[in-house]
Amino acid sequence: MAEGSNSAMGGENLLFLTDEQLRKGIEAMFFAYRGFTADPDRILDAHGYGRAHHRALHFINRTHGTTVNNLLNILGVTKQSLNRVLRTLIEDGLVESRVGRKDRRERNLFLTEKGDTLERALSEAQRERMRAAYRAAGPQAVAGFRLVLEAMMDDEIRRQYLNMRDRRT
Amino acid sequence: MAEGSNSAMGGENLLFLTDEQLRKGIEAMFFAYRGFTADPDRILDAHGYGRAHHRALHFINRTHGTTVNNLLNILGVTKQSLNRVLRTLIEDGLVESRVGRKDRRERNLFLTEKGDTLERALSEAQRERMRAAYRAAGPQAVAGFRLVLEAMMDDEIRRQYLNMRDRRT
DNA sequence: CAGTTTATGTCAGCCTTGTTGACATTCCAA
DNA sequence: TTGGAATGTCAACAAGGCTGACATAAACTG
Numbered sequence: 179m180a181e182g183s184n185s186a187m188g189g190e191n192l193l194f195l196t197d198e199q200l201r202k203g204i205e206a207m208f209f210a211y212r213g214f215t216a217d218p219d220r221i222l223d224a225h226g227y228g229r230a231h232h233r234a235l236h237f238i239n240r241t242h243g244t245t246v247n248n249l250l251n252i253l254g255v256t257k258q259s260l261n262r263v264l265r266t267l268i269e270d271g272l273v274e275s276r277v278g279r280k281d282r283r284e285r286n287l288f289l290t291e292k293g294d295t296l297e298r299a300l301s302e303a304q305r306e307r308m309r310a311a312y313r314a315a316g317p318q319a320v321a322g323f324r325l326v327l328e329a330m331m332d333d334e335i336r337r338q339y340l341n342m343r344d345r346r347t
Numbered sequence: 348m349a350e351g352s353n354s355a356m357g358g359e360n361l362l363f364l365t366d367e368q369l370r371k372g373i374e375a376m377f378f379a380y381r382g383f384t385a386d387p388d389r390i391l392d393a394h395g396y397g398r399a400h401h402r403a404l405h406f407i408n409r410t411h412g413t414t415v416n417n418l419l420n421i422l423g424v425t426k427q428s429l430n431r432v433l434r435t436l437i438e439d440g441l442v443e444s445r446v447g448r449k450d451r452r453e454r455n456l457f458l459t460e461k462g463d464t465l466e467r468a469l470s471e472a473q474r475e476r477m478r479a480a481y482r483a484a485g486p487q488a489v490a491g492f493r494l495v496l497e498a499m500m501d502d503e504i505r506r507q508y509l510n511m512r513d514r515r516t
Numbered sequence: 517c518a519g520t521t522t523a524t525g526t527c528a529g530c531c532t533t534g535t536t537g538a539c540a541t542t543c544c545a546a
Numbered sequence: 547t548t549g550g551a552a553t554g555t556c557a558a559c560a561a562g563g564c565t566g567a568c569a570t571a572a573a574c575t576g
Contacts, residue, residue, distance in 0.1 A: 322491025
């Protein structure tokens with residue numbers, strides 16, 4: 179009977195919106211996010227870094243030469259908070275900060291080779307879990323997964339997310 | 348660690364597993380989780396609480412009379428960390444801690460009426476966003492969403508998650 | 517019963533990563 | 547050329563993770 183259970187009753191396509199179904203979705207998000215961060219966390223820990231470092235490395239790698247201000251918008255933290263993380267990454271030689279050419283108030287951020295190496299290790303660990311989940315769930319599930327996640331974002335963030343151009347599809 | 352590692356190169360049914368697709372999925376998780384927590388965070392902030400309090404309230408509500416130890420397993424934090432949060436909730440009269448009947452070493456945790464009120468406000472805000480996302484994405488997407496999330500959890504956690512019996516509301 | 521294990525709570529102290537405030541530098545427009 | 551806006555840095559504080567040590571009470575075991 180599990181099958182046609184969606185459209186069976188009066189609410190038609192709303193039957194899956196019971197509080198119970200929603201609660202399951204909420205808990206799934208909570209537990210899945212833990213898994214999602216678990217593998218990089220282990221690597222980071224071994225290097226004495228935290229999740230904040232990972233996020234910085236990810237988005238610097240993603241948009242070479244990005245400015246601090248741009249990074250702030252994406253990460254949604256204060257500049258002071260980001261700066262602390264950025265400083266250690268620069269001191270440790272993972273990130274290079276170059277004074278902007280056009281506007282010398284800006285700093286353009288790049289990964290060094292060392293930074294790139296760590297970023298690859300982190301993202302590969304995370305991709306590996308994502309890949310396994312995608313394989314287990316199948317292509318159609320993946321499409322649904324992305325749709326729901328996108329619908330869950332704040333409007334402004336979703337706009338940014340969708341506008342980030344793909345690098346080599 | 349192949350360089351241009353494009354996992355799609357060989358198999359047609361793996362076409363969606365390019366590094367680029369995986370990266371998009373990773374970023375979608377990151378941004379969506381922010382949205383997922385944004386509404387409760389605002390409410391919590393107004394009450395002087397944090398996310399840790401929300402998690403405790405959620406799972407106490409979800410499993411009335413649960414023990415401290417059980418909560419520790421679900422939340423995946425140390426008892427010192429949980430205790431700090433629990434203590435303030437008890438002091439503030441949101442949670443009641445009763446000595447266990449069967450085993451008097453245990454403490455069974457319950458929400459008071461006040462605790463229930465806050466929990467409802469928090470979960471309703473979160474459900475509302477989830478509901479909107481589900482509506483926007485459609486039933487089929489929701490099924491995929493849940494499948495991928497479940498596949499992303501750590502094995503032990505997934506086992507717990509799946510075993511949590513439904514409370515038919 | 518004596519000794520051990522289990523469940524819980526508490527104190528102290530550390531770390532990461534948020535926050536706000538103050539301030540220096542640079543750019544730009546009036 | 548000067549004042550305001552933008553950008554980034556330094557300092558200090560708070561939340562909430564963590565570990566370690568220890569206390570208590572109850573349960574279990576030989």
